[in-house]
Amino acid sequence: MNSGSRHEPLDPPAGHLADLLALSALALASRFADGATLWCVAPGRSDHALHVAVEFVHPAIVGKPALPAVAVSEPNMTKSLRNFVRSGDAILCVGPGDDTNILDITRRGLAWGAETIWIGWGIRPPNGDGTRPLWLASGQDSEIVRAYHLLWELTHICLEHQVSLSPQTPSPQTSSAEASCQTCADQLAVAEVVSVSGTGASVRTSGGVETVDTSLIEAVVINDLVLTQAGVALQILDNVGTGEAQHE
Amino acid sequence: MNDTSFLYPFLEDHEPDPSQLLADLAASAKIKLDESTQLIGQSLEENTATLTAAAGAIARRLSLGGRILTFGNGGSACDAMAFARGSVGTGWEQISVRTLAADPAILSALGNDLGAEQMFSRQVEAFGGRNDTAIAFSTSGQSLNLLTALRVGRQRGLLTIAVTGYGGGAMANNPDIDYCLIVNSQSVHRIQEAQAHLSLHLRTLICDQASNTGERL
Numbered sequence: 528m529n530s531g532s533r534h535e536p537l538d539p540p541a542g543h544l545a546d547l548l549a550l551s552a553l554a555l556a557s558r559f560a561d562g563a564t565l566w567c568v569a570p571g572r573s574d575h576a577l578h579v580a581v582e583f584v585h586p587a588i589v590g591k592p593a594l595p596a597v598a599v600s601e602p603n604m605t606k607s608l609r610n611f612v613r614s615g616d617a618i619l620c621v622g623p624g625d626d627t628n629i630l631d632i633t634r635r636g637l638a639w640g641a642e643t644i645w646i647g648w649g650i651r652p653p654n655g656d657g658t659r660p661l662w663l664a665s666g667q668d669s670e671i672v673r674a675y676h677l678l679w680e681l682t683h684i685c686l687e688h689q690v691s692l693s694p695q696t697p698s699p700q701t702s703s704a705e706a707s708c709q710t711c712a713d714q715l716a717v718a719e720v721v722s723v724s725g726t727g728a729s730v731r732t733s734g735g736v737e738t739v740d741t742s743l744i745e746a747v748v749i750n751d752l753v754l755t756q757a758g759v760a761l762q763i764l765d766n767v768g769t770g771e772a773q774h775e
Numbered sequence: 776m777n778d779t780s781f782l783y784p785f786l787e788d789h790e791p792d793p794s795q796l797l798a799d800l801a802a803s804a805k806i807k808l809d810e811s812t813q814l815i816g817q818s819l820e821e822n823t824a825t826l827t828a829a830a831g832a833i834a835r836r837l838s839l840g841g842r843i844l845t846f847g848n849g850g851s852a853c854d855a856m857a858f859a860r861g862s863v864g865t866g867w868e869q870i871s872v873r874t875l876a877a878d879p880a881i882l883s884a885l886g887n888d889l890g891a892e893q894m895f896s897r898q899v900e901a902f903g904g905r906n907d908t909a910i911a912f913s914t915s916g917q918s919l920n921l922l923t924a925l926r927v928g929r930q931r932g933l934l935t936i937a938v939t940g941y942g943g944g945a946m947a948n949n950p951d952i953d954y955c956l957i958v959n960s961q962s963v964h965r966i967q968e969a970q971a972h973l974s975l976h977l978r979t980l981i982c983d984q985a986s987n988t989g990e991r992l
Contacts, residue, residue, distance in 0.1 A: 545804035
């Protein structure tokens with residue numbers, strides 16, 4: 528056919544993707560076993576978010592248990608997720624590596640305590656954004672669909688095989704944003720500003736809302752992402768996209 | 776045996792070591808990725824003539840001012856949405872295409888008051904015109920509400936197209952259906968993946984044919 532050269536049958540780096548799918552499925556199964564909800568976003572391709580949700584809630588294979596998965600619609604996905612996501616939940620993002628909505632969501636996922644899986648293509652997201660990337664050779668729909676089909680299949684296998692579904696499933700990449708300080712060994716953490724009061728702020732972290740000292744950094748506003756350590760905010764993270772927290 | 780053991784027959788129940796499970800899962804995922812790629816290639820080959828003919832017929836109707844209406848159930852509803860969405864930069868933006876599977880007010884009203892069988896057929900009655908095309912997505916080829924909508928579409932003079940699996944089911948060799956694309960597989964997931972690729976090809980061919988006619992879209 529005359530368009531065949533444009534859409535050759537797909538041949539992604541299957542071995543690598545298969546390994547990442549297995550890791551992501553085990554992590555997702557661990558979260559489900561602990562009562563998580565899976566939140567799905569696909570900027571500009573909401574059909575994929577809906578497809579993931581229906582796959583988990585109403586499985587095509589008879590006898591599978593229904594698992595809670597929800598498509599989060601545009602616009603204002605970040606705002607919706609901020610309200611919906613509880614620590615321990617999971618977020619599945621579908622979109623290219625330079626999608627600023629997803630970059631923002633994966634980073635905020637650290638503060639919200641969410642496991643974030645990213646079915647993506649193109650430019651890979653920078654390290655430190657705390658996501659599990661399932662990277663595809665292209666953004667063709669058939670490749671995207673089979674990535675989440677396999678994620679669904681493997682997740683159910685993990686749940687049924689009753690392996691130890693510990694939340695400490697090894698992460699495929701170390702987040703620079705959550706590294707330890709070399710001198711004091713205290714954990715660095717990403718936190719989202721909930722409210723501001725003088726030289727302090729209430730921030731949302733994966734462990735809950737905490738109060739931090741903000742006197743070392745410039746004035747923060749609600750929804751800023753900050754890097755904290757031992758009760759002190761050390762840095763305001765750059766705004767990567769949707770820009771809810773705007774500084775003058 | 777648990778109830779997904781048929782998907783991964785070489786996995787044993789209650790594996791004590793997660794690292795072994797991860798290795799087994801990755802190995803089986805690789806097999807399925809390869810199966811999917813193979814099925815996509817096979818499906819393109821088997822449907823080449825139908826794709827080309829269907830794209831030509833759709834493009835002719837578009838040139839006469841027709842529109843495309845897509846529908847399906849569940850994951851196939853999402854495939855119908857994806858077809859309407861198209862992909863950026865292909866010329867698809869100029870085509871009049873929308874899905875009948877995305878309006879919860881209409882779908883819940885029809886489903887509740889008239890039943891699932893008429894969820895799409897009533898919309899085809901309301902929206903379908905003589906130069907329009909109806910495209911149904913079904914992995915089984917058996918969905919009653921899709922068969923009903925295609926029959927109503929045929930009665931109203933629409934071009935009718937089905938994208939199916941499982942050998943086509945009741946949609947294969949169906950007098951209400953002008954063109955039936957068939958994925959020959961027994962796996963719902965592999966079928967949908969191949970259908971997504973057939974859908975991409977069909978859109979590309981429609982754009983090619985439409986630009987060749989040089990007429991109003």
